[in-house]
Amino acid sequence: MTEKLLTVENLVKHYRVRGSRDARVVHAVDGVSFDLPAGASLGVVGESGCGKTTVARMVVRLTEPTGGRIVFEGRDITHLTGGPLRAVRPRMQIIFQDPYASLNPRHSVATSVAMPLRVNGIHPAGGIRRRVGELLELVGLNPDDQDRYPHEFSGGQRQRIGIARALATEPRLIVADEPVSALDVSIQAQIIGLLRSLQRELGVALVLIGHDLAVIRHVCQRVAVMYLGVIVEIGDRADIFDHPEHPYTRALLAAVPGAQAVQADRVRLQGEPASPLQPPGGCRFHTRCPLRQPRCADQTPELVGRSGGQRTACHFPMTGPWP
């Protein structure tokens, strides 16, 4: 069995809310587990506020988990700090969502892209400038543009620069936090295509965070669906898209315009997403689930699998059409 590149066990992140009478806690992430072999790709989907960005930030240790474990390349990096953490960083990189905020406006493209090389003391053969040029070409930009400044580029181009920066240290893992959500639809296709080809050609493992199922489907071999801080379903691409079992996954798929989902009858979920300050007891989704039963409010379902690698956290996983 191949060693997993990345293993995430029971990741938890709670934020304390300041200034309230009682000690209120935001349950941003409440027990997320998955693993990722080298060179594989995993998509994490969910609506806003489900905690997927927090998971992304924890994996690259921009945020420290409140609980759980992160094992990267066989090493427990959960609570690493300082020197040891910085030694690991070049091997895991992140791409951010907002192309307008992820580049320092006072730094030229060359400076931004070369930053990971400089701070880690990496001196590529042929010089930094040449390496930056190579990276820019890799993402479809002109190497001569490296002396220009971010404000001279469009959103899509800036995102490419961000990708070039993430590739600079030849990481083994890239986490992409909603890399196309801020871009026009037509540009999204290009960037997604770029990510996909890069991932395959360079053999980098990829965790792609997003809320657009169509995008995820194009790139990722495995898919995890998150809701309110927990994974409600995880499986191979074919499993999730062809026979989704969790009602929430079904609803998400049905909401994709023109999606080729099984039983694409639209389902209206009731109510608003619950607040992460007070997640519903039992199954977190039960307040909105059309299939809920009394048991759902009392007992939290485990993420268990029936067949293959697909696992669902539901007491009544769906195998057929909506009742």
Place this chain on the structure above:
Amino acid sequence: MIRFLVTRSARAVLTLLVVSMATFLMFFLLPRDPVTGMCPKNCNAERLDRVRHELGLDEPILEQYLAYLKGIFVGRDLGSAQGGHCSAPCLGYSYVNNEPVSTTIARVLPVTLSIVIPAAVLWLVLGIGLGMLSARRPGSLLDRASITISLAGASLPLYLVGGLLLLVFTYRMGIVPVPHYTPPWQNPLGWAGGLVLAWMALAFLFSAIYARLARAQMLETLSEDFIRTARAKGLAPRVVHGRHALRAAITPLVTIAGLDIGAALGGTVITEVTFGLRGLGRTAVDAVHDGDLPTIMGTVLVAALFIVVANVVVDALYHVIDPRVR
């Protein structure tokens, strides 16, 4: 809202306490014996010692400070020569003026108030009015003239303007009396006549600043989308400017005005010196020249009180006016 006021006021009180501590400590940097300065005429060593003891200056600094604080909140007992019990708020006794500091301040405060408040009304009306008119037609002759005047006004030293006003209106033309203070309830016309030059000087300088501010603020507000909607609805420009734009633009102006008024109340030193008016600022200057510690302390505290209170009021106003802040 109540909770906000409470926390904000607590912070204000804390700030004032620290200000008083800092001022208190400042004096004890003086190597010179503070008593000598306080007792300028016929003081021999024995009397000095007695005065020192009565004032409690032979006690440790902390005790003196605490006694001072106690005086402010509940009153304390001074020596018999200073009138026995000094009721709250007791700010000490001045040997130079031969009266309790609170009496001095109570006497000079109305002068400062009479200078600042009418001037403030003037400068706000003039400044904001001019700024708004300017913003109506950016680039027009009126606009450019007002920008120039504003810049000039903001760069002129007050004492120069004051001096020139005195020269022209009092000495050359004689239509305005030499500046002096008469309580308004005694003689309203005399009150106004004695202060009008000071008002003019202050108003000229400050309205220049506020005209610039108001103009910039109005221009920024006028470029917002909701103004476009109002215009598209066919509303007359006067309504668009007056009702819609003004309300949005006025908030930051009000807050800055509040802070400026607070600061002005605490510091119209130059105005008072230029025009020879005995207000809070002038008293402070004189006290410094005389080495009159208690009066200096008193004036600093009162001035700081105005600034801090203005800050709290402004914060509270913002809290009420701008729903985003809540």
Place this chain on the structure above:
Amino acid sequence: MTGGRSDDRAIPTTGRLPAPIGRTAGRSPGSLAWARLRADRTAVVNGWILIALIIVAAAAPLVEALYGIGPQDQFQGQLDRYGMPIGPLGGISTQHWLGLEPGLGRDIFIRLVYGLRTSLVIATIATLVTITVGAAVGLLTGLVGRWTDGVVGAIIDVALAMPFLIVALTVVPTLTQRFYGPRDAVPPSFQAFSLILVFAVLGWAGTARLVRGQVLALRDREFVDAARAGGAGTTHIICRELLPNLTAPILVSASLALPAYIAAEAGLSFLGIGILEPTPDFGRMIQRSLGYLQTDPVYVLIPGSVLFLVVLAFNLFGDAVREALDPRAGGSGAR
């Protein structure tokens, strides 16, 4: 297609941008601001005026040598028996370009030159100290935890609550008395030092607030996270990521502080506690001149006008600098 903002749709996935046309290639935000400043006529005019003023002030001894008259030279022979300068307009002549002081008969022009030097030196040093301390505090407090931020915030509140003039009035003589007895002559350098100290102690808070605000806004921006994710340590983040983005509020602070300090120094001297005799000084000159308001009004107008023009030039230039850093529609921005 202009260089830079080309339409992505026109580029295939592995496309290249067209070669840069025109001057927009490689323009950093800093050089763009500089270009805006250079294009602003007011800024250029005032900039040159300021440079001229600085040169004249710095070369005061040279000016004195060329002019032939020193600031302390008295020309009693050219005053009448009341002590007033003979000749029109307060004694203006080819020998005394701006006339003579009544009473002491000193040349006004050369005294103004030296007075300018005093003002500029004090204001410049005070501004430098203010923005350094303010920026350092603002930076630290924006980065460090809540508790420190709260404490520093309280200190800033106190610093801003102190009534400037009254505190200055109190502190400056106190400092002087601490080091010099009532009969000692206080050297001008010490007078300047106490003024600079008071300005800095009361002035750093404004800069700190501005810088802190900017740091708080920047702290959560993704490029800072990117640097951290890339392996950067705190030093890199402060020096290379944050600091370049703080030059704007720092420059704004400096552009506001300098003319304010010039005016404040003149004001304090006017009140008698700034720079003392016999060092030439604008504020004191105006204060003295007010006594001659009716008899020799030219003597009042000249130093006042010069001071006014100097402050005006700084204000105009400062306005232009702020505008270049952050262009807004409509011209002169808020103060």
